Amino acid sequence: MRTRTGLLAAAMTAAIVAAGCVAQEDDPPAEDTSAAAEDWEPELVDGELQPLPDGFPDDDITLVNVDVAGSRDGIYARDLQRILEDISPVDITVSDEPATQGGTVYAMADVTTRPGGTEGYYPIISSMPGTSTDFLIEPIEDDLGLTLEDITFLISTEVHPYVIAQRADAPWGQSFEKFVEYGQENPGDLRYISHGVGSGQDLAMEWMLSELGIEVQKIPGEDSVQEVAAVAAGEGDFTMNRPDDISPVEQDGRIESIFFSSEEVPEAWADIPGVASAKDYEKFGLPDASWGVVLGFMLPAEVPDLHERWLYALFEAATETEQYQQRGETVPALQLQLLSTQEATDVAHDAYDFAGPIVREAGLGAEENE
Missing domain, CATH: 3.40.190.150 (Bordetella uptake gene, domain 1)
Incomplete structure (x- = not known):
């Protein structure tokens, strides 16, 4: 399967489908399956x-x-x-x-x-x-x-949710607020290991960086495990990725979560003062958005x-x-x-x-x- 980026603008398909749906005069009327679906009730x-x-x-x-x-x-x-x-x-x-x-x-x-x-x-x-x-x-x-x-x-x-995780020895500490301050004060210094290019995680991170006015060095990764490992090894400063891939590495002390795209910080991280979530968007001047x-x-x-x-x-x-x-x-x-x-x-x-x-x-x- 090949992957290439592209903005999809073609609209001819809809017209073709619509034309193909025109029945001949002699065609029998179609069964009203939607009405049957509404009347049906599951039976266990x-x-x-x-x-x-x-x-x-x-x-x-x-x-x-x-x-x-x-x-x-x-x-x-x-x-x-x-x-x-x-x-x-x-x-x-x-x-x-x-x-x-x-x-x-x-x-x-x-x-x-x-x-x-x-x-x-x-x-x-x-x-x-x-x-x-x-x-x-x-x-x-x-x-x-x-x-x-x-x-x-x-x-x-x-x-x-999506999670922003950083290398454990980051100079600003385990704090999303300090991460933002560092990024704004040091344009182009942070190394961002992205989850590919154009994935959901990457779009969410690109949106957040743009809204926060943070310039980074973007290094596209190949898969979640490799991307998290790169940050843990110090080859990058942060990634936005999946909690199931981040959690085992975080338990080893090699990486730290600082932001969750869920409304609340999940219970396992709720007691860490510097960890933020979507409920904190307003504090950072971010508009409401749902990612995950x-x-x-x-x-x-x-x-x-x-x-x-x-x-x-x-x-x-x-x-x-x-x-x-x-x-x-x-x-x-x-x-x-x-x-x-x-x-x-x-x-x-x-x-x-x-x-x-x-x-x-x-x-x-x-x-x-x-």
Whole structure:
């Protein structure tokens, strides 16, 4: 899978799709699946979700993880797989399909070519903001002819904040306020190990640096583990990254967290005076903004409404189990939060709208890189 930056501006796909949807006069009227979906209510018998009247599902449901098995998303998939064994009437499998940045939408496009792909048998793990902002960075419309409207953001079940972590021997100490002061007083001195270029973490950090008026030396990394290790080794001064990759290194005393994009500082860091969170934006003159991994599942928009409803009920039932609730106690900085299909869609579209100007200002779009 190739990765290249680009601002997506093509609009011809919508017109083509619209033209293709015009039915011939002799075509029979389409079944009103949306009305059927609204009338349907989930039925659990002895804790097992019953199939739909049309027989769905009658084959394995495969959770598509666009990362390696041991990644955050890979563990998420396997946790849900174990929980769903007692809820689903069919087997739940996991398919690890590692891809580069932007690969989630490419995986969805591939899913539509598989048997059952447009029926709902392949839910794809997705961070709603990350997937939507990929359309700003990657040439998805040009490559695939897809837009955000071709995705159903089915459900989100949890939020992982972004974390700014610095080298443990930073001269300003473990304090976001002192970090900001140092950066403002020493333009170009700080070395920023970014999570790639144009990722959700990178966009959030670029936004914050711009708003705070801090100039840095940007050193793009290759993956979260490498980026955190580079900061711990003193090859960079800070990174914005994932708490699950930062936490083990922080426990060894080689790196320090100073900021969380969640509203509150997570409990494990709440007693450290210098650690800040989104609730402190006003103190630093930052506008309100929501950043982080809003994790859940997406589907191709072609999946029938009733199948969407069934899959939503399946994942919702999983989140209500004690097993799933334990994730909030074992995954660093995790916030359990259930979002409906409409709420997840709103998050995705809001992130796209908010990130557009940031992408252009940072020079990450196609127009700036042609």
